[in-house]
Amino acid sequence: MSDSIRQPTIWLRSLRGLRMRLAATYVLLFALALVGLGFVFRQSLTGILNQQSERVLDEEWRAMKAYLRFQRGELMWTYDPEDAEEAYAVDRLRRVLLLTDERGNVLELSSGYSALGSESIQQIRSVVQSREPISVVRHDFRGETYLVRMGIMRDQGRAFFVAIGLPVEDTLRIPDHLLRQYLLSVPVMLLVIVFVGWYMAGRALRPLHQVAETASAVAGGNLSLRIAPRGSGDELDVLIGAFNQMLERLELNFQQIRQFSLDASHELRTPITIIRGQLEVALLTAETREQFREAILTALLDVERMGQIVKSLLLLEQAESGQVVLQKTQLDIAKLAEELVSQFRIASDEKGLSLEVVAHGPCWAEVDRVQFDRLLSNLLSNALKYTHAGGRVEVILEQVDGAAHLTVSDNGQGIPAANLPHVFERFYRVRETTPDPDRGLGLGLAFVAWIARAHGGRVEVKSEPGQGSQFLVIFPAPAPVDATGPEPESTAGLLS
Structure with a gap:
């Protein structure tokens, strides 16, 4: 039952399909073109045959004037009866012939012309007065068509009316016959066009x-x-290109969603386990109010850490998916670096580090102020965190071939070569020999890489264990605009 219903449905779907409509359009257009071409051909052939009939009648008219001559004031046929060719030509001319004087008195009338009917005296006088031969179409009693040439012959002031006829029925049937044969072949051609279409x-x-x-x-x-x-x-091809681009965006979005889910589940699992363990221990062992308070305070700190993880993840996802729009303007990033480094002076002094900015004049770049601050803050935080007391951290700014180069270098503990390809990945943290209570989330350098890409630049890293690290951010050359104008507002967000 289901198969019997499915088959008509498939046929109906095929009949309504785009392929069927295109094929039907091909067939309809070709059918109209073929039929129109047939009628145009018939019309052209009819015109050619009519011209040919006129030429034949002209030749018959000249032949008639050659054989019909005046002798002793009368029109007579002059030819050699013994000459078969001349005899046949005169006999052919006299088959459809009418000869009268100018008053309409019949001098010679063939049986063939009598079948066409008599000519009126008005017609005869009109031809005599026109002095030029005319051609008309006549039909006999059987309906067959004749082309008739009417004219005059003169001798010593006398005029004679002469009309000869040429049967053209068979000639006129040729276009209709060919058109009929052609139209009968059109279905065969259309059948071929159906398959080709x-x-x-x-x-x-x-x-x-x-x-x-x-x-x-x-x-x-x-x-x-x-x-x-x-x-x-x-x-x-345009459709295929747009479809492929859509697939690329979809694949990227799904990868980002999958990565976000993996990252969130991975990073939240440990804090949740710790919080649960702390509360279970407090529930089983705590006896005083202070012990319960301490357990709850520790749990709240871990909850705050979880909130920070989620907030940073969401911000990074929005940035990488294009939801964060940069408000770029041309700025002197050397001046911005001086202002930002001053905020890290207290932290560097407490740790006994030297923190300096090295810039030989302005360093122009087209940047988003907020995102630039986030990038430099993340690099400085890492440099201060992994440089030992007495160490040195430098922020170097220079203009190279129009591009702005920002370098943050330190002489801290450095990064092993095996870890360098992964330092800009999310949540990637170099394994340390001693536990670090201030260990970050592993998102700071991922933000740095995204901010550099969003500005059309790139970030590079060089490092050796025990010698320190050097992070180079290259911003492309800015457009030639007036840098003294007002700065538009930038995007806002958390510093990671």
Whole structure:
């Protein structure tokens, strides 16, 4: 029962499909073109045959004037009866012939012309007065068509009316016969066009089927598929390009969502376990109010840490997905660095570190003020954290070929070479030999990498264990605008 219902549904879907409509359009256009071409051909052939009939009648008219001559004031046929060719020509001319004087008195009338009917005296006088031969169409009693040439012949002031006829019925039937044969062959041609149109429509729609199949595979969860462009540069290539770009964005978004879920579950698992363990221990062992208070305070600190993790993750996801719009303006980042470094003076003095800014004049770059502060703050925080007492941290700014170079270097503990390719990944932290209670979330350098990319630049790192680290951020050359104008407001967010 279900199969019997499914088959008509498939047929109906095929009949309503785009391929069927395209094939039907091909057939309809070709049918109209073929029928129109047939009628145009018939009309052209009719005109050619009519001109040919006129030329034949002209030759018959000249031949008649050659054989019909005046002798002793009368018109007579002059030819050699013994000459078969001349005898046949005169006999042919006299088959459809009418000869009268100018008053309409019949001098000679063939049986063939009598079948066309008599000419009126008005018609005869009109031809005599016109002095030029005319051609008319006549029909006999059977309906057959004749082309008749009427004119005059003169001799010594006398005028004679002469009319000869040429049967053209068979000639006129040729275009209709050919058109009939042609129209009978049109269905065969249309049948061929149906198959060709069906094939061409299927070939033209093949990229659309690929798009549909890829979309079905995407619906099944496979976002890595792409459709190869055909290289023709037509509308289908534009559609394929837009579809592939959509898939790339979808794949990137799904990867970001998956990465966010993994990162959040990984980073929140440990604080939640710690909080649960602390509360369970307090519930089982705490006896005084102070012990309960201490356990709750420790749990609140861990909850605050969890909130910071979630907030930083959300901000990084928004940044990498393009939801954070930079408000860039041309600024002297050497001046910005001086202002920001002054905020880290107390922390560096407490740790006994030397913190200096090295800049030989202004260093212009087109940056977002808030995001630049976040980038430099993250680099300074790492440098101060991993540099021992008595160490040195420098912020160097210079203009190189128009581009702004920001370098943050220290002589701290450094990073092993095996860890360098991963330092800009989320939550990546170099394994330390001694536990660090102030260990960060592992998101600071991920923010630095994103901010550099968002400004059209890049970040590089060089480091050796025991020798220190050097982070170089390169901002592209700014556009030539007036840097003294007012600075627009920037994006806002948490410093990580």
